[in-house]
Amino acid sequence: xxxxxxxxxxxxxxxxxxxxxxxxxxxxxxxxxxxxxxxxxxxxxxxxxxxxxxxxxxxxxxxxxxxxxxxxxxxxxxxxxxxxxxxxxxxxxxxxxxxxxxxxxxxxxxxxxxxxxxxxxxxxxxxxxxxxxxxxxxxxxxxxxxxxxxxxxxxxxxxxxxxxxxxxxxxxxxxxxxxxxxxxxxxxxxxxxxxxxxxxxxxxxxxxxxxxxxxxxxxxxxxxxxxxxxxxxxxxxxxxxxxxxxxxxxxxxxxxxxxxxxxxxxxxxxxxxxxxxxxxxxxxxxxxxxxxxxxxxxxxxxxxxxxxxxxxxxxxxxxxxxxxxxxxxxxxxxxxxxxxxxxxxxxxxxxxxxxxxxxxxxxxxxxxxxxxxxxxxxxxxxxxxxxxxxxxxxx
Numbered sequence: 001x002x003x004x005x006x007x008x009x010x011x012x013x014x015x016x017x018x019x020x021x022x023x024x025x026x027x028x029x030x031x032x033x034x035x036x037x038x039x040x041x042x043x044x045x046x047x048x049x050x051x052x053x054x055x056x057x058x059x060x061x062x063x064x065x066x067x068x069x070x071x072x073x074x075x076x077x078x079x080x081x082x083x084x085x086x087x088x089x090x091x092x093x094x095x096x097x098x099x100x101x102x103x104x105x106x107x108x109x110x111x112x113x114x115x116x117x118x119x120x121x122x123x124x125x126x127x128x129x130x131x132x133x134x135x136x137x138x139x140x141x142x143x144x145x146x147x148x149x150x151x152x153x154x155x156x157x158x159x160x161x162x163x164x165x166x167x168x169x170x171x172x173x174x175x176x177x178x179x180x181x182x183x184x185x186x187x188x189x190x191x192x193x194x195x196x197x198x199x200x201x202x203x204x205x206x207x208x209x210x211x212x213x214x215x216x217x218x219x220x221x222x223x224x225x226x227x228x229x230x231x232x233x234x235x236x237x238x239x240x241x242x243x244x245x246x247x248x249x250x251x252x253x254x255x256x257x258x259x260x261x262x263x264x265x266x267x268x269x270x271x272x273x274x275x276x277x278x279x280x281x282x283x284x285x286x287x288x289x290x291x292x293x294x295x296x297x298x299x300x301x302x303x304x305x306x307x308x309x310x311x312x313x314x315x316x317x318x319x320x321x322x323x324x325x326x327x328x329x330x331x332x333x334x335x336x337x338x339x340x341x342x343x344x345x346x347x348x349x350x351x352x353x354x355x356x357x358x359x360x361x362x363x364x365x366x367x368x369x370x371x372x373x374x375x376x377x378x379x380x381x382x383x384x385x386x387x388x389x390x391x392x393x394x395x
Contacts, residue, residue: 167252
């Protein structure tokens with residue numbers, strides 16, 4: 001019996017070492033690489049096929065822009081982690097009525113838990129910095145009512161509340177150390193940040209070096225925007241050097257937060273990407289540039305490092321997007337941010353496989369993925385098998 005107890009203790013230590021207990025603080029984004037699943041299209045694969053695609057690509061963190069029930073059902077039991085969106089069109093109603101907020105959370109979140117792993121609710125998208133002041137004024141009320149609903153339903157340790165901002169909320173963002181929130185944004189941003197600080201939510205930022213470059217190609221080195229070799233920029237106030245624009249945009253966000261009194265708040269990139277096709281004034285929107293940006297972004301995130309200003313804050317980012325979306329309004333680039341084409345095949349090669357990959361490719365991908373676990377997982381399996389064999393021997 002004593003020998004059996006020793007073996008059981010040994011197995012317990014192995015399990016704790018390789019599968020640590022989760023943090024008590026809810027995290028809407030548990031990895032470093034995620035993807036946005038936009039569906040403004042009439043020709044993209046079904047949600048079930050999208051699940052197949054994402055699982056093959058080993059992308060676990062996914063954001064959607066609503067709470068479509070067919071998507072939530074398709075993700076049930078898959079292990080993929082979702083952030084659902086409360087559309088801008090519902091924000092005023094949620095702000096005005098706690099009962100409506102409760103009904104929305106019950107119908108679109110609670111009823112799908114725990115089988116569908118909903119990890120967050122994004123209340124609106126890019127509201128502050130826009131032109132609708134009434135919508136901006138309603139945002140913090142909607143956030144509070146949605147949070148109140150999940151609190152009453154005892155879901156605060158499961159679901160994180162956030163909202164995403166465009167860089168339009170910033171003023172004087174170059175160099176990063178000069179960044180502040182725009183004067184007409186502060187009145188809405190400050191109470192929102194105060195509430196997010198209380199509940200432990202991050203500052204979510206949609207950051208597009210592509211858009212910055214297209215706006216000012218004469219003064220921005222495209223290699224700086226694409227994570228390619230370049231002289232970079234120097235920020236004299238902080239004595240920091242930046243070799244890519246994404247890091248600079250994120251640190252501008254950290255500076256604005258610190259200026260507003262929220263130095264400890266984390267910045268998460270909720271959208272970033274590069275278009276593979278565009279209008280005549282979007283010459284940088286090419287398949288090759290999109291491939292370079294998204295390939296280098298994957299490498300950047302895989303390093304699990306922070307930015308020059310916050311080196312200990314591991315950068316997390318959701319790429320935009322899974323598919324090209326043929327019904328999106330606006331310039332041609334808006335319809336061409338997808339890593340995958342409408343039929344599920346890759347738009348360009350950054351290491352993912354499309355829906356129509358051959359069985360041999362799928363098997364090879366699986367073997368590569370197993371090898372990518374590294375020796376630590378292999379050692380765990382060997383150790384566990386050895387422990388069981390020892391247990392049988394001692395019986």
